[in-house]
Amino acid sequence: MTNTQIDLYLASGSPRRKELLAQTGVTFERIAAPVDETPLPGEKARDYVLRLAHAKAESGWQAMIAQGMPVRPVLAADTTVVLGDAILGKPDNAVDATRMLKMLSGSSHEVLTSLGLRHAGGVEVVLSTSVVHFAALSDAQIADYVASGEPMDKAGSYGIQGRGGLFVARLEGSFTGVMGLPLHETAALLARYGMGFLA
Numbered sequence: 735m736t737n738t739q740i741d742l743y744l745a746s747g748s749p750r751r752k753e754l755l756a757q758t759g760v761t762f763e764r765i766a767a768p769v770d771e772t773p774l775p776g777e778k779a780r781d782y783v784l785r786l787a788h789a790k791a792e793s794g795w796q797a798m799i800a801q802g803m804p805v806r807p808v809l810a811a812d813t814t815v816v817l818g819d820a821i822l823g824k825p826d827n828a829v830d831a832t833r834m835l836k837m838l839s840g841s842s843h844e845v846l847t848s849l850g851l852r853h854a855g856g857v858e859v860v861l862s863t864s865v866v867h868f869a870a871l872s873d874a875q876i877a878d879y880v881a882s883g884e885p886m887d888k889a890g891s892y893g894i895q896g897r898g899g900l901f902v903a904r905l906e907g908s909f910t911g912v913m914g915l916p917l918h919e920t921a922a923l924l925a926r927y928g929m930g931f932l933a
C-alpha cells in the first residue's frame with residue numbers, strides 16, 4: 735500500500751482501538767503519542783477525558799511533524815470510568831484493580847470515551863457517555879478475575895468485551911464506547927472529513 739492511500743494516523747497503543755477503527759472503513763497507521771494521564775487537581779471527569787483526547791491527538795500531530803511524516807489527520811481517544819466523583823483509570827497493580835472492582839460491584843457507573851481528531855484546521859473533540867450497571871461480585875470472583883490479568887490495561891479494571899462482560903447486568907449507551915472507541919461517533923466524526931464508510 736502506498737502512502738497516498740492512507741487516510742489518517744491513530745495515536746493509540748490500544749489493540750481494541752486499532753481493531754475497532756478498522757471497522758469504520760478507513761486506512762490508517764499508528765503513531766506514538768505519549769501524554770501524561772494524571773488528572774489535574776479537582777478536575778471534573780468530563781473535562782479530564784476531553785482534555786486527554788485533545789492532548790493525545792495534538793501529541794500525535796506534533797510527532798508526525800517532528801518526524802517529517804506525511805501530513806494526515808490524527809485520531810486519538812481516551813476512556814475513563816467514573817463513579818460518583820472518583821475517576822478510575824487503569825490500575826497500578828493487582829491491589830489497585832481489586833479496590834476498583836470492589837467499588838464497582840453492585841452499583842452503576844459512567845464510562846466516558848472522548849475522541850480527538852487533529853487536522854490542519856484544528857482539533858475536533860467528541861464525547862460518548864454510557865452507563866454500566868454491575869452485578870454484585872463476591873470477593874472470590876474479584877480475586878479470580880484480577881488473577882486472570884485482564885483488568886491490568888483497562889480503565890476501571892475491567893473489559894466489557896472479555897470476561898468482564900460477565901459482570902455487566904445492563905448497559906445504556908455504546909458497547910464499543912465502553913471498549914474504547916465508540917463506532918458510530920467515530921464513523922460520524924471521520925465522515926465529516928470525508929473518510930470512512932459513513933462519508
Ligand SMILES: Cc1cn([C@H]2C[C@H](O)[C@@H](COP(=O)(O)OP(=O)(O)OP(=O)(O)O)O2)c(=O)[nH]c1=O
Pocket residue numbers: 745746747748750751771790811812813814815824845887888889890892893894895898912913914
Ligand atoms: C471500561 C473498559 C476499558 N477498556 C480499555 C480501553 C482503553 O484501552 C483503556 C483505557 O485507557 P486509555 O488511557 O483510554 O487508553 P490506552 O492507554 O489503553 O491507549 P492509548 O492512550 O494509547 O490510546 O481501557 C476496555 O478495553 N474495555 C472496557 O470495558
